Amino acid sequence: MDTRLSPNRERVERVREALARHAAAALLVPSADPHLSEYLPGRWQGREWLSGFTGSMGTLVITPTQAALFADSRYWVQADKELQGSGITLVKIPTTAASHHIDWLAQQLQRGDVVLADGQVLGLAGAQQLRQALDAQGVQLRTDLDLLAEVWPDRPALPVAAVYAHAAPQAPEPRSTRLARVREAMARQGASHHFVSTVDDIAWITNLRGADVEYNPVFIAHLLIDATRATLFVGAGKVPAALATQLQAEGFALADYAQAAPALAALPAGSVLLVDPRRITLGFRQQVPSAVRVVEAINPSTLFKSRKGEAEAGFVREAMAEDGAAMCEFYAWFESALGHERISELTIDEKLSAARARRAGFVGLSFSTIAGFNANGALPHYRALPSAYSWIEGNGLLLIDSGGQYLGGTTDITRVWPIGTVSAAQQRDFTLVLKAMMNLSRTRFPRGTLSPMLDAIARAPLWAEGIDYGHGTGHGVGYFLNVHEGPQSISKAVPEATMAMEPGMITSIEPGVYRPGQWGVRIENLVLNVPAETPENGAFGDMLAFETLTLCPIDVRCIARNLMREDEIDWLNRYHVMVRERLSPRVSGPAKDWLEARTQVF
Secondary structure, eight states, X not given: OOGGGOHHHXXXXXXXXXXXXXXXXXXXXXXXXXXXXXXXXXXXXHHHHHHOOOOSSOEEEEOSSOEEEEEOGGGXXXXXXXXXXXXXEEEEOSSTTOOHHXXXXXXXXXXXXXXXXXXXXXXXXHHHHHHHHHHHTTOEEEOSOOTHHHHXXXXXXXXXXXXXXXXXXXXXXXXXXXXXXXXXXXXXTTOSEEEEOOHHHHHHHHTEEOXXXXXXXXXXXXXXXXXXXXXXXXXXXXXXXXXXXXHHHTTEEEEEGXXXXXXXXXXXXXXXXXXXXXXXXXXXXXXXXXXXXXXXOOOHHHHHHHSOOHHHHHHHHHHHHHHHHHHHHHHHHHHHHBTTBOOBHHHHHHHXXXXXXXXXTXXXXXXXXXXXXXXXXXXXXXXXXXXXXXXXXXXXEEEEEEOEEETTEEOOEEEEEEEXXXXXXXXXXXXXXXXXXXXXXXXXXXXXXXXXXXXXXXXXXXXXXXXXXXXXXXXXXXXXXXXXXXEEEESSSOOOGGGBOOTTOXXXXXXXXXXXXXXXXXOBEEEEEEEEOOTTTTTTOOEEEEEEOXXXXXXXXXXXXXXXXXXXXXXXXXXXXXHHHHHGGGOOHHHHHHHHHHTSOO
């Protein structure tokens, strides 16, 4: 193939022609939509359309002579491959929060140049940082133009899937109660109005769900709340008539999706508007009249939804058991078929998804299944495709990271399995990762501890051997919502007050070791923050511990036992007893036999 004629190279050239028409020196394309979502509806996947890079995070910058994609270490190998022939250079950055694209722009441009960025998808906090850096160089930032509208002829339309209610018993708190809680928080901030754009916050407040974003049961909407009304700006026809009537009776009015910005512009003078600068775009912030006072603080719903109530925690435990039973069924088939049937990474995705689909309350996957054998397992966000996948043959390690959306919770689990003969080096990596996961899982800590402070506890066993990994240790998980949820993040992020660990939060623990071109190891469980009893009986404040929620055996055939302490072996045995007791009533036949075999005392 003549790479000079690759579709992505041609699309970048179209952008350059448009830059010339508008007398601009650069276009910045973030991975974002008007709701600052992590996973985007097709209409706002412009960065992927232009570059060919399919990772969920990354920033693209195009100038008349250069094009650069900024991505963190999770995507370096993937991006190198997907950018081939595009003429786009990969710029490797340390974390998702890095601002290297801003520094790069400042270095490339001259005083008087103009940078284009669509303000409708540019986060307010990021826009402020970008503008400050460009102003210092005498470079103008223009945000009133969506250049993709000119260069993307077959751009997807807005999603049209219907909205539906997340109903009792799995939705134990009425939407009217949630709305009242948000209004109480608004009052504490002195706000008369509150504008919410993040779709998972809106889904939580309204007890509504949708299918506008792949793998996340959310819908595209904005929400404007005042003392007496809550207006949901959503696509026409997306809310069925009966549900619309019910919403109206509970204090929610419906308006067209496109009317959100005009509604902000029409706020009366003297109003006080609460917005979250990290969860609203520059375009919407610019709609607010100067006579309206703006209070910037985290969305109250972001904090509320991170703290699952007792009833929700009970449904999550039920969902975890259903998920665990599905994995028993799948792994029983997998081990019996291995060596007798030809199995690929695609087969694993198909069979595991089918096993989940047979479980009670299952709605869909929570993300695209990662099934990576050997070198593919070293790519943290790998996905097998019909055009590129591996067969499960020979010797090595198979990493499977998968999850489901259930009416009573969201699951996310990673396990690594031995295929054929596992080397001593592979066993060592597996054991060190297991020790890292257990190290944090067993930790007790004061309530209110800022979540990034816990990150080093997981990394310590790996650091002791000179090993590290490029992604965070843990992310918050929603309740039948997004699999990645804030505000807590167990990572190298700069700690902030909103990241305080509180009872009811669900977080992943997923350390890893990745050896490019060879293999990868990641072991992941979800855990729930619960009160911890201590010998001091609270003399030094309330303490929290982690309740492990995920129910699936950890394959001891990959463990180098000589690297394990007795207390670690005891934790693993007790975990396997719990897994066996919780899952045995839900499985039978080969699945039960597999469960019994994989949870024997180590």
